[in-house]
Every structure is written in C-alpha cells, then in structure tokens.
Amino acid sequence: MTSLRAVLGRCALTLALALPLAAAGQSAAPPPAAASDNGLSLRPAMGWSSWSFVRRWPTEAKMKAQADALAASGLKDKGYIHVNLDDFYQKCDANGFEVDSYGRWAVDPAKFPSGIKALADYIHAKGLKFGFYVTPGIAKNAVTRNTPIEGTPYRARDIADTTRQEKNYNCKNMYYIDYGKPGAQEFVNSWARQFADWGVDYLKIDGVGSHDIPDVAAWDRALRATGRPITYALSNNLAIADAPTWRRLANSWRTQGDVECYCGPGPNGSGFPLTNWGKITSRFTSAANWQPYAGPGGWNDLDSLQIGNGDQIGLTADQRRSHMTLWAMAASPLLIGSDLTQLNATDVSILGNERLIAVNQDGIAARRIVDSGSQQVWHKRRPGGDHVIALFNTGTSGNQTVSVSWSQAGISGPAEITDLWSGRTTGTVDGSYSAVLRPGETRLIRAVPGGAGAVRYEAENATYTAGSTVDSNHGGFSGTGFVNTPNAVGAYVEWKVPASIAGDATITLRYANGTTTGRPMDLSVNGSVVAPDRAFDGTGAWTTWSDVTLTVPLKAGDNTVRATATTANGAPNLDYLDRG
Template identity: 80%
Template sequence: MPRPPGSRTPLSRTAGARRTAPLRRALALALALPLAAAGQLTDPPPAAASDNGLSIRPAMGWSSWSFVRRWPTEAKIKAQADAMLSSGLKDKGYIHINLDDFYQKCDANGFIVDDYGRWAVDEKKFPSGIKALADYIHDKGLKFGFYVTPGIAKNAVTRNTPIEGTPYRAKDIADTSKQEKNYNCKNMYYIDYSKPGSQEFVNSWARQFASWGVDYLKIDGVGSHDIPDVRAWDKALRATGRPINYALSNNLAIADAPTWRQLANSWRTQGDVECYCGPGPNGSGYPLTDWGHITSRFTSAANWQQYAGPGGWNDLDSLQIGNGDQVGLTADQRRSHLTLWAMAASPLLLGTDLTALNTTDTAMLTNERLIAVNQDGVAAKRIVNSGAKQVWSKREADGDHVIALFNTGASGNQTVSVTWAQAGFTGTAQVTDLWSGRDGGAVADSYSVTLRPGETRLIRAAPAAGNTVRHEAENASYTAGSTVDSNHGGFSGSGFVNTPNAVGSSVEWTVESASARSAPVTVRYANGTAQGRPMDVSVNGTVVAAGRAFDSTGTWTNWTDATLTVPLQAGANTIRVSATTANGAPNLDYLDRG
C-alpha cells in the first residue's frame, strides 16, 4: 500500500538463553538486545533509542523526593545508602541513590549561583559537598544521582556571570522574556540556544556534575518547549566522557515520545505518584500516596508501552513500597503496584524510608522472580481492560509468556480471566505463580482467578511443546522505514507492519523450537492491490520458499492465511519473509508457529 510518512529505527532483539536463577535469566534476556546496524532489520519500539549505551535494563534504586521531600541533608542521604546495603536491596540490583530537589541555596531572586552561574549547593545541608557524598555512595558499590531543571538562574543573569571557558556571559544566552518551570526557587529564565555560549553553559554544568561523580541525572519540569534543553543536556552529558543515566521528568507529552526516546534513558509519563495528603508541610509525611494515584498509571502504561525498550524506559514514578500500610496502600495494593511497574519495565526507584523497612515489604522488593520480570527488557501490553478487570501480557525472548491479572477496584471481588490465545499462543502451558513461586501445573487454553480488591496474580506460562505460538509482526524485526499501523481493521494485537514498497522489504521473527523438526507456520497478511506481492521465505538464512505467492485479498481489511511447512532447528530460529518485487510486501499481521 502507499507509504505513510514516518520511519522506525529501534533496537534489534535476539533470543536469549533460559536461566534457572531469575535474575541471571533476566540479565541474559536483556543483554541479548544489541543495537541494530543502520539499514538492517529493526524492532519496536517505533523510535530510535538513545545510543549512549546506558539503561539497557530499567534503573533500580532509591530517590529522595517521596519521603525526604524538601529537607534533604548529607546525613539523611548517607543513612539511606547505608540501609540499601544492610537491607540486602543492593544485592538484588537496587544500586542508585538519587538526591532530588532542595539541595540548593536560594535568596529573594531565586537560586544563588557560583562564579559561573550554576546553582550553589546549600553547605548547611551538605557540609562536605556533593563530591564527598558521591564518594561515600560509590565506596559502598552504589551509584549517585542528582537533579536539575532547564534554564539559567535569574541571579546568574543579574550578575552577568561568565560562562566557563568562553568569552560569553549569562546575559548573552538568557531569554528574560520567559521563565522556565521550577519547583523550588523559581526564577529560571529560558536559554536561547541560537546564541553562542548556550551549549557551552550547559556543558560547563554537566562537567561539574561529572567531576562530582554523578551517575544519574534527572532533569525536571520538562515540557515539549524544552526539547532544545533536553538536546543540549544530552550533548553535554556525552561530552563529559562519564556514563550518566539521563532521566526526564515529568508528565511528558506522548506526542513527543520518539524525541524523548532518542535523547534520554527514561521519561516520566505522568505527574507525581505522591498524593501530597500527609499531615506535614506541603502534604509531606505519611501517607505518601493512595490507590487512585497507582491505578491512574494503568492507562498511561498501556498508551506508552510501544516506546519502552533497552536504552529508554517509560517511568511510572517512584515505588511507594517499604514502610507498610502507612504509605497509603494495603499489602494487596502494594503487590499490584510493584507488579504493574515490573510488567511495564518501569525504573524501580524506591521513594520510601529505607531505614524503616518492614519484613513484608522487604520480601516484596527482594522477590527475584518479580525483579526478573522488570529486568527482562520487555514492556507488557494490556490485553484485557474491562472495568476493574485488567490483564497484561508479554512474551520474553525465550518464548515464555508473563501474564498479570489485576482487580483494580477499591471494593468487591472480581473473577479475572485470560485465554492463552489472547496472550498469543494456544494449547497447554506450564504455569508458575511468580509472587509465591508455586507450581501451578499444566493449564490448558485459559487461566482464571478470583481476586480481592486491589489484588493481583502474576504468572509465568511456558507453552508446551507442539503448541501453536503466535508472533505478532509488530513485535518482530522489520526493515528500516517500516511502520506499525492500525488504520485497517481486523488485525491481531496492536497493529500490523507496513513495509516500504521496495524489493527486499522484510519482516523477521525469532521462533523457538524444542527440537529439530519440520513445523507448520502460518503468515497472516492483507493485500488490497490487484497485483500479487510475492515474497521469499527463509529460515536461518536459507530460502525455503522462493517467490511464495501472496495474492490480492481484495481489500486491506480482508486478512488471509498463507501456510507452509519449514525446517526448524532446536532452539532459536529466524524466519524472514522478504519482498521480491518493487511493490514490496503485503501488510503483515502475525506468524503462527505450530
């Protein structure tokens, strides 16, 4: 069909080997996701990921905002780092200790700045300085995170401070007609990036952070109008030569998701998860959140799912787990909270007081099966959304399906069900309950459970040998320039692949087989033109059906099946369909492997 505008150049996915230990298994799956070379087959999500080599898996750690709020101190941050070790969380992969806002000094005109116009640190709160704090954290085998917002401080412009290493000054780059969003001292002017010295100012700030030992930088208050700042900070962080995980916040526009993905390692998809309903100043103190702030993430996670992948993640905000019911969630709700974050492959950044962890929550946070689901490098799709009943599913690189069933209601039990066909396979699967570790045995065709309000059930379903396994085209690898479209009805999954009209346009699936055998495969396609769109079918690089006919189906909404038998080896196989004429391939919906 005619090509719509837009192109897709995301990561390539290859199968990973199965591991018996959940965390080692997740690492193997995640690290089996190398960057695709230009012009080769590419794989969702539909935008280029940041190529800074960071955040191949979602970040795990702790951030100061939820519990510490506006009163961070050197002693408090050190205490949290100490607790990260003593609790055993570090050993499970929680390695980031992130200092959020309110470490700075302010006066009536906003942030007090140093001699080069950068925010000054409040020495009363941090008497040893930020570098010493970072060194303390690094000595414990942890990573240190920091915080900034776009723009240049009013005090820098008033003083007309020089820009380090340049002949330029603050007034040369500031647009004083507009003020940036800032949650603390306010009074941040826009930077005019058309002016010489603007990039150099951001570079100088990034160099300072790198010299202090920053490993993770959150840039907050970001809106679509701040894309020039986001680009500038991306360039600046790379120029430091230090690996710095780059996170954007908050409530970012999904219309600009390809840009966030290209430039950053994570991006906040909504506003704060905190309810600001505690008894202290500005709503601080317990409770930290409520169930409504958690359930609001379900829809945003579904909407943003396609943009998550190695190198860039949809950030659902902090995990409010660790301090029991006082955070504002029941134990059932906290398990659902962690389950959604794990299924969505969101960063797992705790917001609670690590010095006061209770045993129930520590068991949740250190459950290796849950951590493995988060670290597998795959963001789940919502496949059932019926009132309080929700089901999410993802297929991991080894062929297992991880499925989460939720009752998101605040009252009343719900029986939540899913068929294996909805998850993308048929027949029988060996089921494991991932929260408890219990073996659920062989389950045929479907799975159902009655859940209390706020409760979840998380299972791993390993399809039995001989089952039909569905591989959606939108989750496959495909030629650069292809798009995942949904403008013609009747497709399975979230869309279909529309490749360029060219010889060689192709889609490639990775298919597992328990043994070497001949297996039936079915390619579902639509061809709304009058001409056939023949394709070569190859398995593991060898053409097994040259010029296979994919004839007209009459309309683009009339989907039909092409079935053939192909040779498979034991383990992972690649099955590619490749157009042999300038008309390109038909629209491709899925491949079923028998």
C-alpha cells in the first residue's frame, strides 16, 4: 500500500527534472549551480519548526506536544514529517554556553530532562523526523577550560581564533574556528557524530554569513562522515552572491531575515501576532531573485509558514492562502511555525491541500512574469506540458484585476483551466486569463494547452493487472485518478496508442513513487521490450509526480504500450501516458 508521507531518503536523483521554460520574449534563466550530492532533500522539506511560536522557551514537553499534534492532525500523512527544535535548548552561564567534556554545547537538563536522544526517539516512534540547531564556532567555555577534542591529541585552544567572535543569538561568546589548524575539522566531526548518535535527521546551522563558508564546508564534511542521512539547512539572510556555494554545500538556505514580526505582547515580541503581511510580501522579490538556484537537492528557504492559528497569527485568510501559494510556487521548504496544538480548521485545509503540496513538491521553482505594483504573476511549466500560474493582489486595499497573456506564459492556443485551490475545472480559455482579486488574495491555476500536439492517455482508462485500483487519494494527478498496481513482479499497465503512420514517437509516462526504493519497469511496444528495467526512482512523496520520457517505434494503426514492474515492489503509481 502506498503512503502520502514524504520520504526524503539518501537516494541519488537519476531522472532529470525539467526547469520552467522562459516566457515568450524573455531569456531563459541560467540553470542552477551544481547541487549538493549528499542525496537528500530531492524535494523541499516539510514539517514544523519551534522558533515562530515556542520561541525562546522550548521544553521536552512542548516538543512532544507539537509532535503529537502534527501526527494527529493528518498533516503528517500529507508529507509534513520534520519536527525541528530550534535555538534556546542549551544551558548558559556568565561566560556563554556551558559545554560537555569535549567542548560541545550542553543541553539544559531543566528543559530536556530526558535528553535529546530520548526526544528524538519519541518523535521517530510517531513516524516523524527530528531536527536540531547549531551555530558556527567554538564556545568560550570550551576554550577557557581547554577541553580535549574527542579522539584526537588536540584541544580547544589549538583551533580557536580568540580575536574574533561568531554571531550567536543566545549565549553569545562563540569564537571563530581556524580551519587551518589540526583538530578543527575533527572538532566539528565530533559534534556531528553526537548529533547523529542522538538521531538527528535535519540540522539547521544559523547565523551564517559569507565569512562562514569554511564552517559550512566543515559541517558538510562532518555530516557526511557520520553515515546518517541528515538534511543540512543554512540560516539566515544569506548573500545571493554566494548562492552557488550554498547550493553546492547544503540542502536549503534562508534567503532573507526572519519572517516573524516580533510584535507580540510577550517578552522579546513573542506571542500573537507572529507575523504581518509586509513580512510575507517582502519575500516576492527575493523569491524572484533567487529562483535560478532552486532545484533537487537544494532549495531557497523563504522561512517558516505562518499558517495554522487563524487570523490571530497576523494574516487574513486570503493572505494566508497567498502565503502558501508563494511558498508552493517558489519550491520553498514548508516548515510550519504555528502552534499545532491549536490548529484552525481553515488553516488545516490550507496546509493540507494536496494540489498545493504537489505544486511545491514538483521540484520546479516558478519565475515571476508580471510585476506591476500590487499585481504579480508567477509561472512554471511542468515536464508533462501543463503550466501552473499564480496571480496575486499583494495590496492592502482595493480589488485588482490581475491578468496574464498566454504569450507571457509561453502557451500556444487555448488551454483548459483548473483552479488548484478548489480543484474545479473552469473551462477552456484562449489568449489570456484574468481574475478579480481582493486585497491579499491569490488565484492559482493549472493550464493545460489544448493544441500542444501531445495526446494524453489516462492510466485509469488503460488495461492493468488484476488487483490494481484506480485511486484519487494523492493530489496532483490528471484526469479522474491514477493506477495503483499490486506490489509484485509483473504488475503492469497497458495503453492502446494509435498512430496514423509508422515511425518513432516520443512518449512520456507520469508517475509518483513516494518511497526511497526504485520501482523499475520494462517498457514494451507491441510485445517487444524497448526499454528494459527503466528506472522509476523515488519522487519524494506520493503527491509528487515526475516524468520518464523516451522514444519508441510505433506501427501504423493500434499499438500496445505496456509498463511492467520488474521487482517485488511493483510499479509506481501511474497517472498517464502522453504521446508527442
């Protein structure tokens, strides 16, 4: 049986993912720099992070309560699987962070009496993943005590540059590490090993600037050396000039400062509201500027989703839907920042909308093609030929008619329109699309060109192995559903594909594989295998669809095209076959 849970395993991406085509009259964006090859975050991470709501007062009990709520809400089954503990879990004294016998931060036992490993075990037992937090450098207390570096003859004073202090938001008093000194990499390695032993699946390294590239590289090496798959995230407000470096070394990077407004009534601006509309709209330009750098293995992080607790969070319902739409179109990580124990039903429907999740998880960062005052239009073209277009009114007063021409989106001829928020197909339009939007409102559509030349054959209308089902429980599919075959060698789906003349034709199979294990298939035409053991690797979630395209020989008349599973895992979920 398939599961909706997003699986971000340590597997290599073997299928190329198409980037959006340039709109007519516009030059194509440069391809992204080489991504981290750690095999992680092939799709943007999804989950919850403690900073926005819990802020400076995390405890073991609070973390468990949020994990319980995430699992119970149904959002876990939509792909929200990370539970990330942010800053202020540490214990401090007058000289900064207290440290263990090897100079690493000590966890505050009053806040986490059972320890971090026990917390990670609790979260893992719920089918979730555990995230943790650190900043660059070495603690002053480690240097003062001259603690040994685990497994080496070196000590803290051998590697610390005490003339410079690193940025830190809590206990401060962090010295730079001199990576030219023996023992420096080994110190970071020992810290990473500790995290791996505790069961960390996601690590955020905060306070990172361009001057910290040696630290970023050291942590990348250290995390790899643990042998544990740990998604690696950088924060915050990183320099776009170094984007190729961030992409090479990490799996995500914060493109701006905090999305929180720090305007609540509690200490340090804590409490509701958590954010405001200005904090969200400021992300539009940074998302446009950073767009070329997003892709499988590395993502532009727009910061936490401020959705979950209704209007009190600081945004109207329209603004929260626009917030979700921009994050989805930008392929940003979706890390909820609200109080999951007090989820609002409207917001659960926003966060759990599988069509929006599929837009986020398709692995394509959209481009901005209209930027006129409060009117914005964003566009991405998927490998199957469909287009996803988001229209926004970012203003705070007055309705706006927001329009996009098909030439701006690179669409020829008429296109069938589906509203992705509601799921309703609204008909076929030609030339352009317009929507009257309230202040802060968005419209997100899928446009399928009618004259693109491709002919689609839905899997649910094909012939398939006995025991297969036509399902519709995972969003993002075409037609009325997709085919879920039995998990067995020989499970197949077979299409009848007519051709007016004999010759080679291009076919595209759209599929989803929410596991980390490949589900290869033999592809045959008229009984002859033309692509043996073709790879259909993990797509990151059952709501994330990808394409396999190949050229096959067709005869004049009717042809049978069959995809047959070659392992006991069976076939992936199959949505359709397109013939070019």
